[in-house]
Amino acid sequence: MRFIILIKSRITPILLLFLVFFASCKKDPNKQVDEGKVEAGFYHSEDIGWTMEIPQGWEVMQRDDVQDQSDKGLKAISETIGSEIDVSGLKQLINLKKDRFHVFLSTSEKFDLTYEGEWEENNEALKQILYDTYTDRGIKVDTSSSSSNIGGLDFNVFSIKLYGPDDKVILYQDMYNRHINGFDFAATLNYLKPKEKNEILRAWKGSKFK
Template sequence: MKKLLFTIIVGISLSLTSCGQVDPNNNIDEGKVEGNIYTSQEIGWTIEIPKGWTVIDKEKTKETNEKGLKAIEETIDGQVDYSGLKNLISFQKNQFNIFQSTSEPFELEYEGEWEENNAALKEIIYTTYLNQGIKTDSSATTVEKIDGLEFQTYSFRIYSPKGEVILKQIMFSRLINGFDFGVNINYNNDKDRDELLKVFRNSKFKK
C-alpha cells in the first residue's frame, strides 16, 4: 500500500520525539534544508519551516514506522512493501502537533489508478484505527488547490476511550512527477492547525 504510513503511526503511538540535531538535513531522505526553507527537487516543492518547530529525527521516525507497518499488515492480512517510501520534511512542536510529508514512486498502469489507490488507503487507515481499538471518524474527500495544483484531502478525528477528541488529522495527496506525494497534518488545537495549514498552503511548486 502506498504512502503516508505516518498517518497510522501517529494516531496509534503518539510518540514521535526529536533529538535536537543541529543539521536538519540528516533527518530527510530527499531534498535540502537551507535556513528555514526546505526544497524537494524530485517533487519541485518548497516550504517554509515555521519558527519554533523542530525537524523530526529520522531514526525515531523509522522506529515508529515499524509500528505503523505492523498495524497495516494486520488490517490487510498481508505484507507491505514500502522500500520506495521517502521521508521528506517533517517537523513538530510536540507529540501531538506535527507536519509530515512523504513521497513514493507511483507508475500509472491505467487511468484512475492513483485515485483508486488513494481511496483504498483512506479506508485502510480508518479500518486500522478501529482494529487497534481507536475510535475515529473521517470526512468526505474533497479537492483543494495549492499554488494552482489540485490536491485530494480528507481528515480524521481520533477519540479517547471516554469519547473526547484527542487528535485531528488532515491529509493532502497528489501525484507529482511520477511520485505519490502526501502531507499529513496532526494537531490538537486550532492555533497549531492554522499555522501548519498556512505554511503548506503557502508552498510553491514548479509548474
C-alpha cells in the same frame, strides 16, 4: 489493484498519537531527509518541485524517531490487510514537530501509472484501509473527504478525527495527497489546538510548486 503502493507513503501517521515525546533534533537537518534540502528556513524537494517554509518554533524530526513510528504504522497496517508491505521505495521528505500532538509529515514514492484512474482508485482503497486500521484497534474515528488547493495544485484531503474513551477528540489528522511528477506525494498534518494548526497550515498552504 496496486493499493499496497499507496499505503507505503501513509504509514508514518498511523498510531502517531501514542507517542509520549519526541526528542529535539540537534543534528544536521539535511541528514534527516531522504530527498531534498533544508536551507535558510526552507525545505525544497527536487523530485516533487516543492518548496515550503519551516514555521518558527517547529523543528525537523530526527530520522530515528520517524522510522520508529513508521515501523509501528507498518505493523498495524500489515495486520489489518493480512500481508507484509515492502517500503524500500518510500522517501521521507521534511518531517516537522512542535510537540507530541502537532506534527507535519511528508513522503514520496515512485508511482508509474499503468491505466487512467489508477491512482484515484488506489487512493479510495487506501481510505478504507486507514479507517479499518484504527477501528480494528478499538479507536473510534470519524472521517471525511474533500479537496484543497495548495500552491496552485489541487490535493485530495482525507480528514480523520480520533476519539478517546470519553468520546473527546484526542487528535485530528488531515492527509493531503496527489500524483505529481510520477510520484505519490503525501503530506499529513496532525494537530489538536487551533494556534498550532494555523501555524503549520499557513506554511503548508504557502508552498510553492514548479
